[in-house]
Each structure stands twice: as C-alpha cells, then as structure tokens.
C-alpha cells in the first residue's frame with residue numbers, strides 16, 4: 001500500500017463511526033465486473049457491494065436512466081403518481097406473485113415494512129394478541145431494531161436489549177423446530193430462501209413447501225426475505241421460483257437497484273392491504289429517480305439471455321470450485337445457488353480474503369468462515385475462468 005493510500009484510509013476512518021474495519025485499498029473506479037484502486041490495480045469484483053451490482057458497474061442502460069431521470073424529475077412527495085413509479089410497480093407485480101408493492105430505500109426498511117404489515121394484518125384478522133414472529137437461526141434481516149430482532153446476531157449483542165418482543169428463532173431446514181414455536185398467536189414466519197450473511201445455506205424445497213402448508217392451514221403470513229437472494233442472484237428473477245413455493249410477502253433490495261439505493265416489499269393484497277395511509281410511509285421511497293432505475297434494472301434482466309448467462313457462469317464457477325475442492329484438503333464445501341456462492345475452507349477467512357485481494361479478486365465473508373462470491377450477474381465465461389484461476393492459485397499459495 002502506498003503512503004498516500006494509507007493516509008486516505010487512516011484519515012477517512014478516523015472521521016467515521018467504526019462500523020467496519022478498513023480495507024487496505026482505496027477504490028477509484030469500476031467498469032463491468034472490474035474495479036480499480038487509486039494505484040491503478042484492477043480487481044475482479046466478486047463482492048459487488050455484497051451482491052448489489054447485479055448489472056455490472058457503469059451499466060450503460062442504468063447510467064442513461066440516471067442521467068435522463070435526474071434531469072427530468074428526481075424527487076417528489078410519495079403521494080404523487082409518476083410514470084417511473086407505475087413502470088417499476090408494473091414490472092414487479094407482472095413478474096412475481098405480488099399484487100401490490102411498497103417502495104423504500106434499503107433492505108432493512110423493506111423488512112421493517114413487512115414486519116409492520118404482517119403484524120397489522122394479524123392484529124386485524126386474528127386479534128391483538130396475535131403478534132408473534134418466527135425467524136431462523138443464522139438469519140440476517142438487517143440492522144434496524146425490527147430487523148435486528150429477527151437476526152441471529154442479536155444473540156451475541158445483549159447491549160441492544162430489549163429487542164422487539166415476541167420474536168422467536170427456529171432451526172433452518174428443521175420443520176419440527178418451527179412446529180414447536182407455532183401457536184395461535186403466530187402472526188408471521190420470516191425466512192431467507194438462501195441465507196446470505198449466515199453462510200450461504202440453501203433452504204430445502206420440501207422445508208419451504210411444509211412452511212407454506214403450515215401457514216395456509218394456520219392462517220400465518222409467510223415472508224421471504226429476498227433482499228440478497230432475489231433479483232436474479234440465484235439464477236431466476238425471484239429465488240422462490242426455484243423452490244416451487246410462493247410467499248405472502250417478499251422483500252427486495254440490493255440487486256434491484258444494481259448499486260442505486262432502493263428497496264421494496266411485494267405483497268398479496270390480503271396482507272399488503274393491512275397497511276393504509278397514515279400507518280407507514282417514507283420520504284424517499286418510490287422517488288422518480290429510484291423507480292426509473294428499478295424499472296431499467298428489471299427490464300435489463302428480462303432481456304433474452306440474461307438469466308441464461310447467470311446460470312451458465314454459475315455452472316462454470318460451481319464446477320471449477322468443486323475441482324479446486326477435490327484438489328485441496330483445505331477446501332471443505334462449495335455451497336449456494338446461482339451467483340450466490342459460498343466456499344468453506346480451513347483457512348482463516350481474513351487471510352483468504354486478503355490473499356485473494358492481493359491476487360486481484362475481491363470477495364466477502366459470510367457466516368463464521370465462509371468465503372462469499374457474488375459477482376455481477378453479467379459475469380462472462382472468461383471472467384469466471386479468470387476468477388477460478390485466482391482462487392486456485394491463492395488456495396495453493398496459502399497451503400504452501
């Protein structure tokens with residue numbers, strides 16, 4: 001690291017609340033699946049803002065939309081209809097189970113909305129005592145109070161007590177553990193079809209089907225958090241399509257804006273209509289600029305060949321990583337779906353991430369020690385093979 005980079009990092013982080021430990025490089029610019037630091041070194045971006053930059057950096061369609069819409073109408077009060085809002089809402093409802101949507105700015109906000117929506121629906125449909133929410137161990141739903149209350153980390157962060165009450169945790173993929181927690185006061189079940197921060201564990205389709213049946217039988221609201229797994233990340237627009245199970249509420253963010261901050265909740269009317277004017281809202285959510293970007297991102301994803309590419313490069317990555325696993329006794333598991341991939345190894349995750357970054361590949365950590373690979377969905381075959389070579393070389397170097 002140059003003296004100048006070190007100075008920028010030290011000075012920047014001295015002025016910030018310490019939510020993150022600093023990375024040892026200063027990023028400068030990006031294009032497609034590549035990012036450059038201020039010293040001109042390129043990296044393959046398999047972090048992508050943690051599964052955010054779905055269309056790749058500096059995507060021409062996104063840039064065009066931002067430029068045109070920002071010049072035309074960037075902001076208006078949420079109570080106005082605009083053409084971009086209609087377009088984004090149509091694209092989301094026409095391409096998912098959702099009948100109505102709510103726009104916001106982040107994943108956590110989408111989760112807060114779903115929690116309030118499910119609780120208000122249950123209050124009115126089943127009575128004021130019906131306010132319990134079931135979530136899962138190793139879950140991650142965000143850092144605001146509601147979201148943090150149904151996130152695994154709360155168990156190691158007692159300093160934020162008291163969390164939102166009536167929130168319980170079952171074991172992922174263990175139906176009996178859910179049944180034990182369900183009672184006549186259960187309002188909702190929140191689950192990530194593929195756990196992101198928790199370590200890339202995928203739900204068993206039969207488990208999700210059993211949850212669906214349980215929720216139908218007992219009139220419970222089933223919520224899928226697709227903030228990370230949705231918007232093409234697992235190879236289809238919505239992750240739930242791969243499991244043959246539709247939820248009642250869904251949360252989207254990350255890939256939905258491909259880098260522009262947006263979030264949304266999609267709902268069946270039966271549940272979504274519990275929210276009425278005055279019970280929830282947002283200043284920025286649904287602004288014309290965010291909605292225009294959202295619509296462009298979905299339109300780009302729906303173009304012929306987009307998901308086929310994501311599925312094809314996912315196959316290359318998964319097969320290549322399994323090869324690396326076969327050749328190394330330090331790589332213990334390849335997990336995930338689509339381009340939401342996890343690699344368990346016996347290396348210290350910090351050492352592995354640092355060595356990969358040194359060798360020109362950026363990635364992130366998930367769970368306690370899982371390497372998470374979430375490149376743009378526009379990744380090419382050549383870039384996938386290049387990434388595999390870097391990972392193979394890095395594993396060999398660390399083993400030596």
Ligand SMILES: Cc1ncc(COP(=O)(O)O)c(C=O)c1O
Pocket residue numbers: 050106107108109111140141142143192196197225226227228229253254
């Ligand atoms: C599954 C899931 N839900 C919710 C969130 C929270 O999203 P945000 O960081 O945009 O608030 C995240 C963020 O990583 C996530 O992965």
